[in-house]
Amino acid sequence: MxxxxxxxxxxxxxxxxxxxxxxxxxxxxxxxxxxxxxxxxDESDPCGPFVVWPENWQAVELFMRLQTKWQWRPDGRRDGICYLQAEAVMRLLKMKKQRRLFVQLQEMERAALEALDEQ
Incomplete structure (x- = not known):
């Protein structure tokens, strides 16, 4: 393995x-x-250490840099990440493979929204 x-x-x-x-x-x-x-x-710490594979690190970095760029619905719930801001961050940081990063970002966004809805 x-x-x-x-x-x-x-x-x-x-x-x-x-x-x-x-x-x-x-x-x-x-x-x-x-x-x-x-x-x-006993519930383990959900914020404890975790492994990020190198090929996923840039997408995680992008997601974390956009943590203040969520759009909100009138009912106070998150609607999603502002994609214009995501594009700007990728361009400013000269991130390569932006289409792949955008797809990964959407996957993390969807998972985050599902987890937030469960709370």
């Missing part, structure tokens, strides 16, 4: 040594049952 992940990163343009070093730095936290936690009702 580890070799496949290195190969995937190399196909994305990463140097093999850098890919292996990056994977080695991504230590996953043990599952609660591995820690001996007995209560299944």
């Amino acid at each position: 580890e070799d496949q992940r290195v190969d995937d990163l190399v196909r994305q343009g990463m140097d093999p040594a850098e890919a292996q070093a990056w994977l080695d730095s991504q230590e996953m936290e043990p599952e609660p049952e591995e820690l001996g936690a007995g209560d299944a009702d």
